[in-house]
Amino acid sequence: MCRKFPRATIFWSLFLKKVTQKIATRVLLSDPLMTPDTDPIFIGLNEQQKLAVDTLKGPVLILAGAGSGKTRTITHRIAHLMAQGVPAWQILAVTFTNKAAKELKERIGKILKLTDSAGTEANHLPISGTFHSICCRILRRDIEQIGRNKSFVIYDSDDQQKIVGQILKDMGIAPEELKPRTALAHIGGFKSEGVSADKARSRGTSHTEVRMAEIYTKYQKALLEANALDFDDLLMETVRLFEERPEVLARYQGTWKFLHVDEYQDTNNPQYRFISMLAAQHRNLCVIGDPDQSIYSFRGADIRNILDFQREYPDAVSIKLEKNYRSTQQILDAADAVISANPNRPEKKMWAEKKDGTKVALQEVTDERRESEVAVKNILAFKAQGISLADQVILYRTNAQSRLFEEACLRAGVPYRILGGLKFYARKEVKDVLAYLYTVLNPSDTLSLLRIINVPSRKIGDTTMARLQNFSNERSLSLWQSLKHIEMVDGISEGVKHRIADFTVLIENLQQLSKTAPVSAVAESVIKRTGMEKWVRDDTEEGETRWENVQELLSVTKKYDNLPPEESITSFLEEVALISEVDKLDDGNHDAVTLMTLHLCKGLEFACVTVAGCEEGLLPHSSALMDRQQMEEERRLLYVGMTRAKQHLSLLHATSRTLWGNNQNNARSRFLDDIPLNLIDVKAEEISSKYGWLTSSAPEKKWWKPATPKNEFSQETASDDVNQDWLDHVEEEISDGTKIEHRTLGTGTVMHRSGDIVEVRFDNGQTKRLALGIAPIKIIAATQH
DNA sequence: CCCGCTTACGTTTTT
DNA sequence: CGTAAGCGGG
Numbered sequence A: 001m002c003r004k005f006p007r008a009t010i011f012w013s014l015f016l017k018k019v020t021q022k023i024a025t026r027v028l029l030s031d032p033l034m035t036p037d038t039d040p041i042f043i044g045l046n047e048q049q050k051l052a053v054d055t056l057k058g059p060v061l062i063l064a065g066a067g068s069g070k071t072r073t074i075t076h077r078i079a080h081l082m083a084q085g086v087p088a089w090q091i092l093a094v095t096f097t098n099k100a101a102k103e104l105k106e107r108i109g110k111i112l113k114l115t116d117s118a119g120t121e122a123n124h125l126p127i128s129g130t131f132h133s134i135c136c137r138i139l140r141r142d143i144e145q146i147g148r149n150k151s152f153v154i155y156d157s158d159d160q161q162k163i164v165g166q167i168l169k170d171m172g173i174a175p176e177e178l179k180p181r182t183a184l185a186h187i188g189g190f191k192s193e194g195v196s197a198d199k200a201r202s203r204g205t206s207h208t209e210v211r212m213a214e215i216y217t218k219y220q221k222a223l224l225e226a227n228a229l230d231f232d233d234l235l236m237e238t239v240r241l242f243e244e245r246p247e248v249l250a251r252y253q254g255t256w257k258f259l260h261v262d263e264y265q266d267t268n269n270p271q272y273r274f275i276s277m278l279a280a281q282h283r284n285l286c287v288i289g290d291p292d293q294s295i296y297s298f299r300g301a302d303i304r305n306i307l308d309f310q311r312e313y314p315d316a317v318s319i320k321l322e323k324n325y326r327s328t329q330q331i332l333d334a335a336d337a338v339i340s341a342n343p344n345r346p347e348k349k350m351w352a353e354k355k356d357g358t359k360v361a362l363q364e365v366t367d368e369r370r371e372s373e374v375a376v377k378n379i380l381a382f383k384a385q386g387i388s389l390a391d392q393v394i395l396y397r398t399n400a401q402s403r404l405f406e407e408a409c410l411r412a413g414v415p416y417r418i419l420g421g422l423k424f425y426a427r428k429e430v431k432d433v434l435a436y437l438y439t440v441l442n443p444s445d446t447l448s449l450l451r452i453i454n455v456p457s458r459k460i461g462d463t464t465m466a467r468l469q470n471f472s473n474e475r476s477l478s479l480w481q482s483l484k485h486i487e488m489v490d491g492i493s494e495g496v497k498h499r500i501a502d503f504t505v506l507i508e509n510l511q512q513l514s515k516t517a518p519v520s521a522v523a524e525s526v527i528k529r530t531g532m533e534k535w536v537r538d539d540t541e542e543g544e545t546r547w548e549n550v551q552e553l554l555s556v557t558k559k560y561d562n563l564p565p566e567e568s569i570t571s572f573l574e575e576v577a578l579i580s581e582v583d584k585l586d587d588g589n590h591d592a593v594t595l596m597t598l599h600l601c602k603g604l605e606f607a608c609v610t611v612a613g614c615e616e617g618l619l620p621h622s623s624a625l626m627d628r629q630q631m632e633e634e635r636r637l638l639y640v641g642m643t644r645a646k647q648h649l650s651l652l653h654a655t656s657r658t659l660w661g662n663n664q665n666n667a668r669s670r671f672l673d674d675i676p677l678n679l680i681d682v683k684a685e686e687i688s689s690k691y692g693w694l695t696s697s698a699p700e701k702k703w704w705k706p707a708t709p710k711n712e713f714s715q716e717t718a719s720d721d722v723n724q725d726w727l728d729h730v731e732e733e734i735s736d737g738t739k740i741e742h743r744t745l746g747t748g749t750v751m752h753r754s755g756d757i758v759e760v761r762f763d764n765g766q767t768k769r770l771a772l773g774i775a776p777i778k779i780i781a782a783t784q785h
Numbered sequence B: 001c002c003c004g005c006t007t008a009c010g011t012t013t014t015t
Numbered sequence C: 001c002g003t004a005a006g007c008g009g010g
Helices: A007-016 A020-027 A049-053 A071-084 A098-115 A131-146 A157-170 A178-192 A198-203 A207-225 A231-244 A247-254 A269-279 A328-341 A368-384 A399-411 A426-443 A446-452 A462-475 A479-484 A494-516 A519-530 A534-537 A541-560 A564-580 A581-586 A627-644 A722-725
Strands: A060-062 A091-094 A127-129 A153-155 A228-230 A258-261 A285-291 A317-321 A323-328 A350-355 A358-363 A392-396 A416-419 A593-597 A605-611 A643-656 A657-658 A662-666 A680-683 A739-742 A748-753 A759-764 A767-771 A777-781
Touching: A007 A722, A049 A071, A049 A317, A060 A071, A060 A323, A071 A091, A071 A098, A071 A285, A091 A131, A098 A127, A127 A131, A131 A231, A131 A247, A131 A269, A131 A494, A131 A564, A153 A157, A153 A231, A153 A564, A153 A739, A157 A178, A157 A207, A157 A358, A157 A446, A178 A207, A178 A231, A198 A207, A198 A541, A207 A392, A228 A231, A231 A247, A231 A258, A231 A328, A317 A643, A317 A680, A323 A328, A328 A350, A328 A358, A328 A627, A358 A368, A368 A392, A368 A605, A368 A643, A392 A399, A392 A722, A392 A759, A399 A416, A399 A593, A399 A662, A426 A446, A426 A494, A426 A519, A426 A541, A426 A564, A446 A479, A479 A494, A494 A564, A519 A541, A519 A564, A519 A581, A534 A541, A541 A564, A605 A627, A627 A643, A680 A739
Parallel strands: A060 A285, A060 A317, A091 A127, A091 A258, A153 A228, A258 A285, A323 A350, A358 A643, A358 A680, A392 A593, A392 A605, A416 A593, A605 A643
Antiparallel strands: A657 A662, A739 A748, A739 A777, A748 A759, A759 A767
């Protein structure tokens, strides 16, 4: 594998002669030294993929169906660019998650190793990331050009909610009149359409519109004062930067000459404007996407961005990837049958490479509890067939559905991990530590300051804070400035003033430290000097978990140790703020089944996929029943879920489901009716209960195996053998007075039982509340009467 | 200041 | 139904 003449030379000489790209690439392909069949850049690609990889200049639209080797195509295309001598720093790739960005880089690195091209060392890889992370980097560098401070913090939705809540309160709007959530949704609506506060004000006509615009304006002002940006601002401010500072835009245009955007069907207005501006000069824009997988319209994603691409760039080369490498024919046909019912889609006929497969399993279950059991049982059955848990997933429409699956996994001793829902970085104890770091970095971040000033308790109460707020408002000082001049504030006792002074000294010391030490040292110092451990760890089980979370956070900071001190803290906080749920999938090699929403599964694949809750009202969700476009999106959502499956796909729906305390009978999803019968294997309960450890006549509880719940980052339950040992108890036999043994806590006596919760006094003196079916306990002696 | 109880509210989906 | 926030009592 050697090239006597690096292609780069040929490429650039042709380039400089201004030979059009189409001719240039043709010439290159006919390079006698390297044919498409032996070149690692092209090897193993189908014709369409080769075309995509080979079309290096000008606008390119790749319509890539599910499982069509999209990532592979982008990877090879970028590798091709680099093999042609395009420097890595001229290439930008926008991906949907940080995980995808990372994988992209790794795969490009691998191909380049095979090509051993000149000037492409592995450490020179293209810039890739999500829109948010790329914009964040741009702003860190250049936001001062539009009059803002570059040490801004990023507010998450909790922070946003607090700000809006405060604004509503100040405006005298009662929560029952307008909830912060609702107001925030409106602001988000403006932002995802790229409407600034000024525009919103000038545009508003109705009373509500005017009022929303006013709230929006105040919200932006509050963010500005706190030197904070929310997620949408990262995009909006970058767009504003490009618009107001053409020279800055020109600089980036001159840097990134070859642009790639993945999941283009899910771009919103600011994202679209961002990428269009960047592409305007060189027009080397390659967008990849699938209109059938557009599922983010609720956050402003506009499917027209991809549908109209050709109109916008009439010279665009359009390529369709229609060969599916992922799923079996049956799965693909079933998914295709579902999506085909949507109107106005571009013509696309997917065909599967894998011809042999099983039918799609469709099963009706009595209720949602049963549904979770069946799902977990099927997973165990597949596991028995040798399919690892990591290669299996349960998908559902709403996060609220996750709980039952989680419980079923716990009972069955199946290790699992949940994405979405309660997020690690949104936990109180974690946010507290982060708030210290934010304050150290940027004391004008009043929200963080307020969060930690009395955490752990420093006996600085509401009255003091109210006084300080007044003082700050009167003199238009930030809270931090007031704290620094605490001696000037009236009406605060000397003792409190002392404690406040101690606090400011603490923060200043930490600031000093952050200039010379990496973020992990600062975080450790925060925990040590504030007595966080004592505060968090209160001898309860929850306290232990909280402390574990703090430890986990600390261990994450260690990854940033080898950066220069200031960069260490900023990049840590930045990555933590912009981390997505799916990004967590690749830390650790747990063999655990994944639970997540249908939205999160885009871009992933699993051997076995279970889509739960295929019912009217749930999928399609009740909120979409009245709206045609939303209904189409619900259908796409199911399509995305189905096409994640490589080998086995099962669809579940429950006859009856408890929602908000009352039962409702949902009809099976209308989407299911579009799947032809010959592709479906309709399972009855009896059929799936053929597995040994469950017969339909046996009590349900028999197959539940207790398991130990752990925190989110180490969800693996110990191992199978543990479950065997602790299986033996029959819940009915446990009542007041029963002697039990706990796997870790030792022996004890049940003091009280209510439902599945028992209060146990252990022989070592401590008393705990345990959940039957979850806690690893067995009976030693039955109740004495 | 902290704990425990009551009440009110929520379920689309996320960077 | 389950959770989170808010309130009142110790």
